Amino acid sequence: MADNKKLVTEITSMDEDFAKWYTDIVKKADLIDYSSVKGCMIIRPYGYAIWENIQKILDARFKASGVENVYMPMFIPESLLKREKEHVEGFAPEVAWVTHGGDEKLAERLCVRPTSETLFCEHYANIVRSYRDLPKVYNQWCSVVRWEKTTRPFLRSREFLWQEGHTVHRTAKEAEERTVQMLDIYADFFEHDLGMPVIRGQKTDKEKFAGAKATYTVEALMHDGKALQGGTSHNFGDGFARAFGIQFLDSDNTLKYCHETSWGVSTRIIGGIIMTHGDDSGLVLPPAVAPIQAVVIPVQQHKDGVLDAARAIEKTLRDAGIRVKTDDSEQSPGWKFSEYEMKGVPLRIEIGPRDIAEGKCVIVRRDTREKSFVSTEGLANTVKEALTKLTEALYERALRHREERTYEAQSFEELKAIADTKPGYIKAMWCGELECEMKLKEEADVSSRCIPFGIAPIGDTCVCCGRAAKKLVYWGKAY
């Protein structure tokens, strides 16, 4: 079989119709199903197992950094949601309202949380008294609801799963450090675990979180050249603390307002993985979150010793902590190859009578389809190394892809010409005015993705108005 041959014919090619390719994959790889609840998705076992792996890795890193998990109510009384002005303006138009409990009309409407800043603030106001009570570094894993008009599985749905961290600090400095620390945890996770390079940067005022002083973001570039906001970390300053009266008695015996942060990532990550690494044969999963890291496929499985050898390999790998499965069903090897390629299993291990005689097996990488004949001696280490290499290769490929699709523009015309014809990031200088940002949005159909950290300016005048530029911005179309 030729490398890169398209094995599975039932999915649309990504070059033909990227959106349809995406939808085909989420359905045919058994990640989700639709239900009669418009705009909500059912996350099926294979999709949910990816989310569980994401949770496990992030939750351990959060806890190592001092995070404690809690659970807040899913409902927010209307009056509580309204306490912080910018926040309610940002969220009220897209919340679901509960008006009745049983047969009874509620005295006050409750919204289903779109995010839980208001609930955490109310709680912090209750429990924080002294500087000795600080910091509180809380997080919750839950689902939230935003009444979106147009929905797509994982990328934008009316209900989605996420984690939301909410912290409260004694000083502005400490809050800023926590904001950056969490952004770094996200960036590291994307790059080292998911093989997804990200740009770290700050959102413009227009794009920042409703009620935040500053929003930091990690932005990833998808295969089609559109950007995806992978995770955000917000520094609230003392804005919410003032709105909710979260004060503490400091060691100098004066009453001060706290400083807060919040930060989150969601099941959107799964959409990002699909659109970064997937190909025309289906999913390609980074080993760190793949429900099955290696699938063992017996060839000529009815011949003496083949199934036993396959199961011995499975046991060796499982004992070494590798997530492994043997498919000994009656389907043909060819069918199985396609099936596990569709499901994005990083490594396929083939074992047949001839391999057994030689004390070897075949390892096939999902991303490149590269085949190696390897000894079954020391197989667990061979497989672990192959998984590490595969993650690195995914990262390198995605990085190259991004570099090839990162452009620079010095004038509005140049920017518009790139935006119209070349999907990707456009680096361009910006004066800092909303007016220019809006013009780029309306006339060139790009939004500011972020003001990147640690990337040198490429000029000193605004790409839009020609006045003095304040910041370099990555512009692009986004999910």
Add this chain to the structure above:
Amino acid sequence: MADNKKLVTEITSMDEDFAKWYTDIVKKADLIDYSSVKGCMIIRPYGYAIWENIQKILDARFKASGVENVYMPMFIPESLLKREKEHVEGFAPEVAWVTHGGDEKLAERLCVRPTSETLFCEHYANIVRSYRDLPKVYNQWCSVVRWEKTTRPFLRSREFLWQEGHTVHRTAKEAEERTVQMLDIYADFFEHDLGMPVIRGQKTDKEKFAGAKATYTVEALMHDGKALQGGTSHNFGDGFARAFGIQFLDSDNTLKYCHETSWGVSTRIIGGIIMTHGDDSGLVLPPAVAPIQAVVIPVQQHKDGVLDAARAIEKTLRDAGIRVKTDDSEQSPGWKFSEYEMKGVPLRIEIGPRDIAEGKCVIVRRDTREKSFVSTEGLANTVKEALTKLTEALYERALRHREERTYEAQSFEELKAIADTKPGYIKAMWCGELECEMKLKEEADVSSRCIPFGIAPIGDTCVCCGRAAKKLVYWGKAY
């Protein structure tokens, strides 16, 4: 300090006012906080960590038995909820209704899931075609909402966390086996991990789940002699399958209805732990779910080497997989003793200058306050053994407590006299008629807890009507 001395004076004594004792504990041990959302609770870090431990143990056992996790939408369209008649009658009076998304009135009301049978059934109807697709053994960890009038933290709140398993099978036999298998997993968890003896049995028709053919339960007896339903496992037969059209083509080429089960436990378990093991000094946590299994308290901590010795113990225990914390704060040892007793930490380890000189430390058990002077050599094993013994002792104590509070009644008068004066279980024979069950409820204020498995009858006439008895029933007052 005398054994069993009441160390913490701020909580109400359990003999004085059991309900207030309970509320004091959940607040003062920092398990929960109230919010402005009526009937909902905030689960604080210490309370949530208990739930995380419960989840971790059960989730691993579920998966070992073939369970796969999924996530279903939190909303159920009114028409979908109404598909199974008994089910909607059971739940409709206590659901929260979403009527608006943003500013728009919804064409159809959505209820916030009180339980998700209807959603799982709809999904199964979509994905099950052939006997090869069976069984599906799914579970989800999520929150559900029931609009209760009277609420109490963990025991009855408008929103609570739980897991709900939903399975679909080829045969009635397989469904029955799964129903029993999950009940056994629950019973084993209660008895071996939580040290809570349970009665396994079947619910009467009056008490069974809305829409089920049979409901099995594990019932635990609380310190005050009231029962708590710890977990339930339901066999639906093919009732839901018929209502939702879940059919499969069997190997004999005929179309058949599936057989289904569902089963769940919730954060109620935490209430059960409190009311089974707690005492007038606060919580007593079973080691399997205790966020801190051992707390190290340095005595005379400013003396040379004390803090180092405490930290060395902490490291030894942590490396052995024990959840351990050292409290080196400036509070007095006495304050710390009370604090960790309030929080139910199973073992306290005291280490001071004299202990260090002798190569020893002091271990104090939370349940009995028994002190041992033990060598710091091999301490990890000593602590592990002490934790195991403590769990066994909790179980034995609770079992004795239950046995002392389990009565038998042969006549209605006898039953009523016991119910009026002696909190606990009353074993009594029953004819099987709803009329008698209702009379016991209305006139003796007891409900049927269950028809126990494997417990011999104690007579042959109904305790209420004197007609032929069909079943032995455990009666009692319940949470």
